[in-house]
Amino acid sequence: MHAFKTIMDVFKLLEKSNCRKCNEKTCLAFAAAVFTQKRPLSDCPRVPPETAQHYASRTQNQVRNDLEIERQIAQLRADLAKIDMAAAARRTAGTFDGAKLTVRIMGKKFGVDAAGKIYTDIHVNPWMTIPILNYILNCQGAPVTNQWVPLRELASGKDWYRLFGQRCEKPMKKIADTYPDLFVDIVDLFNGQPVDNHYQSDVALVLHPLPLVPLLICYWAPEEGMVSNLNLFFDTSAEVNLGIDGIYALGTGITRMFEKLALRHAVSPA
Ligand code: SF4
Structure with missing residues (x-):
């Protein structure tokens, strides 16, 4: 893993002069080399050193995060x-x-x-x-109640819902805003089941990321004078079957899967 989500994230930091001082034919070729981690950003002499250092630190942090995730998975498997x-x-x-x-x-x-x-x-x-x-x-095996609540209404949700909004709902809304059809296709790909007119949203689909922890995604498309909105709802039994930190991890995991698919398959919006 690295600090950039796409080649264009690297490219926009470059001068775009194709001066070849980095020994690549174009700035885009250099951006691709940085994205695939074959070259460090600092190999472009036109990138300010503080910018190169900033992204090098982000990459190091990401490596540390990845190692921590590997450690957690090893512990869970044990x-x-x-x-x-x-x-x-x-x-x-x-x-x-x-x-x-x-x-x-x-x-x-x-x-x-x-x-x-x-x-x-x-x-x-x-x-x-x-x-x-x-x-x-x-998992405690609590039956699903089919009563939906936002994260903040779960017993321990008050401490988590702001971060959850930033890391899950906000980026997921961005995908839905930018690629509305693709967003529905992605939810479909994950076996999303439609539910009727929930909260009068334009999209209301239930996912089953875990058998006893369903997730309801509601999206309200932008209308004249009104911005869009996206909320995730959980069954009232969710915290018994997963725990609040597990629910947060599940939400961020799904969001990252959506982001990866959107980046891979998206076409430019009309
Ligand atoms: S040295 Fe920098 S500005 Fe010049 S071609 Fe390479 S990436 Fe582009």
């Missing part, structure tokens, strides 16, 4: 070796075949064995792996 997998399957609305426990993530199978080895056909990023493993370890 913890899995200590639990009763058959009982865990009952708690999590999963299945156990004697060797591995399988739960449905967005409708797709995700299996894990007692050694913490993961079996899945879907690409699950590390941010998603953490809440999934946490769910298997800690």
Whole structure:
């Protein structure tokens, strides 16, 4: 991982003179080399040193974050070796075949064995792996109530909802604002189920990122004189089955998956 989301994020920092002092043919070629981590930004002599240093620090921070995520996943996998997998399957609305426990993530199978080895056909990023493993370890098996509440109305949600708004709802709204059709396609890809006219939103789709932790996405498109809005709602049982930090991690994991897909597939908006 690195500090830039796209090649254009690098390119906009460059002079765009194609002077070749970096030994690349164009600034765009240099931007691609920085994005793929073949060259540091500081190799362009036209980039101010403080800018190059700023992005080098961001990259180092990202590497530290990635190492911390790897450490957390290793710990969770070690913890899995200590639990009763058959009982865990009952708690999590999963299945156990004697060797591995399988739960449905967005409708797709995700299996894990007692050694913490993961079996899945879907690409699950590390941010998603953490809440999934946490769910298997800690889910209490509370039935879904089908009553939706925003994060701040969950028992421990008051301490988290501002950060959740910044890290999940705001970036997800940006995707929906910029690529409205693609946004619906992405939710569809993750097996989103429509619900009727919820809160009179333009889009109301339920995802099942974990079997007992559904998530309702409501999006209100911009109208004349009114800005758009996007809110995520959770079942009132969510905190019992995942815990508030797990819910936050789940929200950020899904948002990052959406962002990656949007970056990969998006076309310029009309
Ligand atoms: S040295 Fe900098 S400005 Fe010159 S071509 Fe390379 S990236 Fe562009």
